[in-house]
Amino acid sequence: MAMDVVDYEIFGNEMQYVEVELDPGEAAIGEAGAMMMMQDGIQMDTIFGDGSAQQGGLFGKLLGAGKRLVTGESLFTTIFHNEGRSKARVAFAALYPGKIIPVDLSTIGGTLICQKDSFLCAARGVSLGIAFNRKLGVGLFGGEGFIMQKLDGDGLAFVHAGGTLAVKDLAPGETLRVDTGCVVAFQPSVDFDIQYVGKLKSALFGGEGLFFATLRGPGRVWLQSLPLSRLANRIVMAAPAAGGSRRDEGSLLGGLGGLLDGDND
Amino acid sequence: MEAINARLFGPGLPPAGQTCTWQRDSGLISWAEGRTRLPATAGEVRVAGFDLQGIELAWQDARSGAGAQGRWALQVLAAGEAARVRAAPPAGWHEVFAKLAGGRRARRGRLALGWSALLLFLALPLLLVLGFFLLADDLAGWAASRVSVKQEVALGDASFAAMKPRLALRDDGEAAAVLRELGARLTRGSVYTYRFHLVEDKSINAFAVPGGIVVVHSGLLAATRSPEELAGVLAHEVQHVELRHSLKSIMKQLGLSAVWAMASGDLAGAMTGKAAQHMMELKFSRDAEREADSAGLDALLRAGIDPAGMPAFFATLDKAGGAPPALLSTHPASAARREALAARMQAKGSHPFEPLPYRSWPPAL
Incomplete structure (x- = not known):
């Protein structure tokens, strides 16, 4: 499989975007809607499936597209070719606050398992697939864990994490217990399982779920501190327009402060 | 290598x-x-x-x-x-690999168990409905046996009271008196207290309400050519009451609608309303009709009435032609049924019967 070797640069701190430099003839695939800007010479093309060389024939393409549908992605990917004679850049922006993780698939064995919809962009030749976990417990209680996205290839891929990123290297046999929503990606060598918290009291009153994910080494795992669902939940809860309760910042004037703060409309 | x-x-x-x-x-x-x-x-x-x-x-x-x-x-x-x-x-490494294979088999077994439990849970309503359909008759019979005669009479009275406004009762004439007399003769010794009603209606029909109410249309009376034929019809209808066919049928309908409501979640009762409608125009299964035929025949013999009137009336209806009377739509007078009756009569042997003492037939309303 011919992989395009791309150079990249990540800009920003908490709301990042990645700029990918394409040599003439090189290409990158991006998640539909993630493109931010592109320079002269870059042609954009929307294709059915993921554009990797593995998918031969109409049936293969349909299958690939179907898999993308299962993981909640759009049926189409956008491919960006450099048709010009000099290097050109295309930028992809993260869709919510967090960090962009560059992963060189060749250094981790060619495969990365990641959370559905965390994929941002990749060098052409990386194939997007789905990975099923066959453990019954993961299927029933894993939340997002049952069906995950699989990136195959040996080029660069960029995935996106919400909040602050944590990279953990697990030694053989070392385990880490994680909130199920906080897992962004891991190497396939890592064992992923769902474990019952075991304490109903903490599940009901502690605010954590009934289950958490157990990651067992060896291998590397990427964790996010703020899953999008959690952020969205807090925003809706605090938004008066959406039926939430307004929270003041502890003004001495209390309720009166709301009248004086100048943004009454 | x-x-x-x-x-x-x-x-x-x-x-x-x-x-x-x-x-x-x-x-x-x-x-x-x-x-x-x-x-x-x-x-x-x-x-x-x-x-x-x-x-x-x-x-x-x-x-x-x-x-x-x-x-x-x-x-x-x-x-x-x-x-x-x-x-x-x-x-x-052979030993640890063998242990792993055993664990895999156990895990696969657990997985299969889990999936089948889930499947069973999902298929349970379907199994319930299927089981009910297969056992409906037995279950209805069992449920009917739990109902006392008093309750059955109350139920019959209530449904008859609901029908009454639409029926033109003629209970004071000569014909009604004949009807009561014949009925009393056929129902001697029964646990039910029978009431026979004559209704002025051109259609050829007769029906039984649970609890011992038998209604005969004047059209049917006019179509009979002898008192024996009327006695045959009455004997048949009385046996529906005696064998509690209406009650069993109601139980079946109610049970089916209850099971349907449970399985489909249709608690608003679109089906229940329909079932209530069915109670007015109960249809009996072919088995129930055959049962009423043979029991009716025995009742006629016990009462000393010539049972030949029963198949004769079916023949009369057949010959009448034209649009099938309402009685036939609920009581299919198949040839097989008539043959079964004849065979049963043959088995009972022939006795000399005294003709019924009604000279002018049919009697006046």
């Missing part, structure tokens, strides 16, 4: 692992910068990979002592290669 592409994790190697080649025969594991050897004494084996198709061999480094630092793990994630390793474990 078979070489397998694997990934090695251990002290001094990159934390994301090192791609390596594992020689199956010698146990030599080599990569660009180094080499090591798979120990001949077994470590641990477990299933690896997100799709659980791979295999991991882990062991403790003897030189660096205990602790996570000295642990090595060799992973084969490609399904085909992992299957080959499983089929032919390396020397000294």
